[in-house]
Amino acid sequence: MISVISKLPQTGTTIFTTMSALANEHGAINLSQGFPDFECSPGLVELVNKAMRDGHNQYAPMAGLPALREQIALKTEKLYGGVYNPDTEITVTAGATQAIFTAISAVIHPNDEVIMFEPAYDCYAPAIKLMGGVVKSLELEPPNYRIAWDMVKRLINNKTKMIILNSPHNPTATILTKEDIGELSALIKNQDILILSDEVYEHLVFDGQEHQSMARYPELQQRSFIVSSFGKTFHATGWKMGYCLAPAYLMQEFRKIHQFLVFSVNTPLQHAIAEYLKDENTYLSLPGFFQEKRDYFRKGMENSRFTLLPCAGSYFQSATYEAITNEKDSDFAIRLTREIGVAAIPVSAFYRASTERRVLRFCFAKMQETIDKAVERLLTV
Ligand code: PMP
Ligand code: GLN
Numbered sequence: 001m002i003s004v005i006s007k008l009p010q011t012g013t014t015i016f017t018t019m020s021a022l023a024n025e026h027g028a029i030n031l032s033q034g035f036p037d038f039e040c041s042p043g044l045v046e047l048v049n050k051a052m053r054d055g056h057n058q059y060a061p062m063a064g065l066p067a068l069r070e071q072i073a074l075k076t077e078k079l080y081g082g083v084y085n086p087d088t089e090i091t092v093t094a095g096a097t098q099a100i101f102t103a104i105s106a107v108i109h110p111n112d113e114v115i116m117f118e119p120a121y122d123c124y125a126p127a128i129k130l131m132g133g134v135v136k137s138l139e140l141e142p143p144n145y146r147i148a149w150d151m152v153k154r155l156i157n158n159k160t161k162m163i164i165l166n167s168p169h170n171p172t173a174t175i176l177t178k179e180d181i182g183e184l185s186a187l188i189k190n191q192d193i194l195i196l197s198d199e200v201y202e203h204l205v206f207d208g209q210e211h212q213s214m215a216r217y218p219e220l221q222q223r224s225f226i227v228s229s230f231g232k233t234f235h236a237t238g239w240k241m242g243y244c245l246a247p248a249y250l251m252q253e254f255r256k257i258h259q260f261l262v263f264s265v266n267t268p269l270q271h272a273i274a275e276y277l278k279d280e281n282t283y284l285s286l287p288g289f290f291q292e293k294r295d296y297f298r299k300g301m302e303n304s305r306f307t308l309l310p311c312a313g314s315y316f317q318s319a320t321y322e323a324i325t326n327e328k329d330s331d332f333a334i335r336l337t338r339e340i341g342v343a344a345i346p347v348s349a350f351y352r353a354s355t356e357r358r359v360l361r362f363c364f365a366k367m368q369e370t371i372d373k374a375v376e377r378l379l380t381v
Contacts, residue, residue, distance in 0.1 A: 007129075008126055008130070016033040016122075017033075019337070019343050020033045022337050022338075023343035026337055027341065028343045029341060029374045031342060032333075032337075032344055032361075034237075034315060034316065034363045034365065035365065036235040037367055039235070044236070047272035047276055051269075056268050057267060060264040060267040062255065062263055063087075063255060063264075064265070065092065065270040069092065069243075072084075072090050073086045079211075080211075080213040082213070082215025082221050084245050085248065088251060089251050090244070091244050091258055092242075092265055092270060093243055093262070093265060094265045096198065096231075097123050097240075098258075099225075099244040100123055100124065100227055101123065102261060103196050103246070103250075104196065105127065106253040107194060107253060108127075108128060110133070111159060112131075112133045112159060113136050113155075113157070113160045113161060114133050114160075114161060114162045114163070115137070115152060115160060115163045116136075117140055117166075118137045118140065118350060118351045119140065119172060120137065120164070121170050122349070124196075136155045136160070139351060140172070142357060144174070144310065146174070147183075149183035156187070160191070162194045162196055163184075163194075163195050164195075167199065168205055168312065170200075170314055170316060171347050171361040172318060173310070173311040173312060173313060177212065180212070181220070184220070185219060189219075194225070194250070195220060195225070196227070197213070197226045198227050199226055199227060200227065200228055200231075201232060202228055203286040204232075204290050205312070206290070206294060206312055206313055223250075225245070225254065227243070228245075230242055230243075234273070234282070239269055241265065241266065241270075241273065290365070293315070293371070294311055296368065297364040298311070300372070301317075304375075304378050305321065305381060307323070309359070315363055318347060318362075319359065320358060320359055329346035333345065336360075342377050342378055344360040344361060346360060
């Protein structure tokens with residue numbers, strides 16, 4: 001064997017891979033990794049087939065199919081008011097993960113500091129570290145996981161290059177409010193700080209609330225990479241299709257990396273999604289659709305011994321379980337999978353340091369009968 005110095009010596013296999021594998025091994029109902037167990041639209045699948053039959057099977061343009069970038073620009077302006085030039089400010093990516101990695105690698109230099117909030121989605125910190133950046137994180141507290149902006153202020157110094165936001169938030173299901181935006185704007189007003197805004201659950205905001213996209217606020221928009229995911233939006237996580245929005249000066253740097261990381265992404269899917277997006281109902285119907293699932297899951301769990309935390313957006317429901325056990329969430333998640341037959345994600349996996357907070361995350365993007373079966377089992381705990 002040739003000796004290799006690991007670039008990520010502390011990193012193991014992701015919790016999503018681990019829990020899904022355990023669920024499969026034990027034949028458990030998998031509410032761990034976030035993906036729907038129902039089909040995506042047959043109409044969308046037909047559009048992909050048609051694009052393939054029509055011969056759209058060679059490389060797409062590096063930044064993405066112009067027709068798709070045009071539709072993304074239209075959607076963004078219609079929903080949030082933010083204007084993006086499809087030629088210079090929108091790039092289609094292989095999922096949000098690639099967009100996040102690309103944005104971080106485009107702008108983070110050794111010793112640059114990046115502020116993020118934990119629990120945090122797992123792909124942010126490794127990308128920062130690989131670029132030689134330094135993660136500065138603020139741990140948020142259940143049940144409400146609100147950001148204490150005065151604490152953020154204390155983390156900012158002249159090395160701070162970026163703040164990573166994620167709303168709706170995975171795993172806590174919180175959303176940024178207008179007040180958060182006000183605090184954020186005031187905090188970074190005269191500072192050279194960029195924002196990476198992970199908005200993959202932009203269409204999954206409940207109870208009539210508004211998604212606070214950075215694209216609503218010109219002063220934030222001009223310093224932000226905004227990332228979204230068609231996998232999440234169109235119930236097709238396996239397609240790995242997403243995009244990044246950023247002002248031209250940032251997108252220029254983003255594309256320098258994108259072109260060597262993937263060059264371009266799946267052509268027939270881009271044709272299909274460009275067509276599908278013309279019907280705004282394909283995404284405007286999502287809050288109602290998922291809110292119903294959230295409410296159905298929460299109602300079912302009402303008489304369980306879990307304590308459900310608030311859920312304002314995303315397709316995740318978190319819960320504490322003091323009444324059941326004082327096991328660590330990582331141990332409890334494994335036992336639930338093996339003995340009860342329901343897999344969930346231990347939220348401690350979203351903190352870099354070990355934590356005593358004991359919270360499980362359940363994905364409710366599931367068919368009613370899946371939710372029924374899972375709830376029936378969870379009520380026995
Ligand atoms: N960010 C968050 C918060 C996520 O939950 C996910 C998982 N879908 C991603 C990014 C990655 O999205 P994609 O599957 O499009 O790479
Ligand atoms: N975003 C999904 C989740 O939070 C998982 C994606 C993945 O497996 N990397 O469960």
